Amino acid sequence: MKRVLPGFGISLGFTLLYLSFIVLIPLAALLVFTVDNGWETFWNALNDPRVFAAFRLSFTASFIAALINGIFGLLIAWVLVRYSFPGKRIMDGMIDLPFALPTAVAGIALTSLYTESGWIGSLLAPLGIQVAFTPLGVTIALTFIGLPFVVRMVEPVLKTIQQEQEEASALLGASSFQTFRKIIFPVLAPALLTGMTLAFARALGEYGSVVFIAGNMPMRTEIVPLLIMTKLEQFDYGGATAIALVMLILSFALLLLVNAFQWVLMRKLGQRRIT
Incomplete structure (x- = not known):
């Protein structure tokens, strides 16, 4: 052939x-x-509280953003797949805006919204909540750029789930929560985990949308990509490559762990379908 x-x-x-x-x-x-x-340059570059603070903020904010996107990305995908309503096509197209929008534009827009004089920031300021130039602002920016990954991974899988299975579950006396937990979620879990992983990986390396709203204060709102850029501007190439290498190793290890967990989920799902 x-x-x-x-x-x-x-x-x-x-x-x-x-x-x-x-x-x-x-x-x-x-x-x-x-x-x-040399390894001495490597250890000297990493043995810095400023570097540890940047790693802690980047990984923590990326993880929280991925969790938020996992919850609301699943909800948005469910609404787009299961319901028909006016403006559905427009809403579906808006999901991809973080993909197409330049990251610098997204950062400027978020900063203007969440500063104390912005539309949203002015409402939060009387409540004592400051978003811009805080770790909370970093998390919001990372959530913004990671949402499409979850929605676009879950949508196709959700379309393949036959509603007859849900109806059969309901006829057998299962509640809506039991149907979702035992019928729908096991099928969606691998795609949801993949989307969250992609969102987490994208957030770790994000620079443009974060640099404006973060304020870039060392030990507080400085992220790892910004610290690498700072080292390069200071011609500290050894320090920049050391930080980048650690970032690469940690990111690869986390992605490998998530892929292994995803493989276990897929295997259990396959065994469940066979039985």
Whole structure:
């Protein structure tokens, strides 16, 4: 049979070549450059309270943003798939705005909204809630840019779930919560976890939308990507590559852990369908 695509060997060769130039070689160069600078430079760059504070803020805010997007992204996907209402197409298109909108524009817009003189910030200020130039503002910015990942991952899976299964569950006496927990959520869980992981990964490396609303105060609202840029501007290339390498290792470890957990969920789901 004549194949449209080339054979396995040549396809695999081009795949490895492309991945090497785009992903593997740049990452390997980062490791080599760090080693060339010496481990003493590496440890000195990391043994800084400012670096620890930046890592703590970046990972904490990214994790919280991913959880928020997991909850509300699932809700939005459910509404878009299960209901028909005026303006549905417009709402569906608005979900992708964080993808298309330049991150700097998003950062300026969020900052203007959440400062004490902004539309939302002026309402929160009398309550003693400050968003702009605080870790809360960083979390909101990361939530903004990560929402589409969850919605777009959950939507296709939700469309494949046949409502007859939910009706059968209801006829057997299950409540709405039991139907969702035992019938719907196990199917959605892998896609939801993937979307949250993508949102978390995107948030870790986000710079443009955060740098304006964060205020960039060391030890308080300074994120890791901004700290790396600061090191580069100071010609501290050893410190910048050391921080970037740690960021790479931690991110890869977390993504690997999540992928392993996702594989376990998919395996359990497959065994459940067989039985």
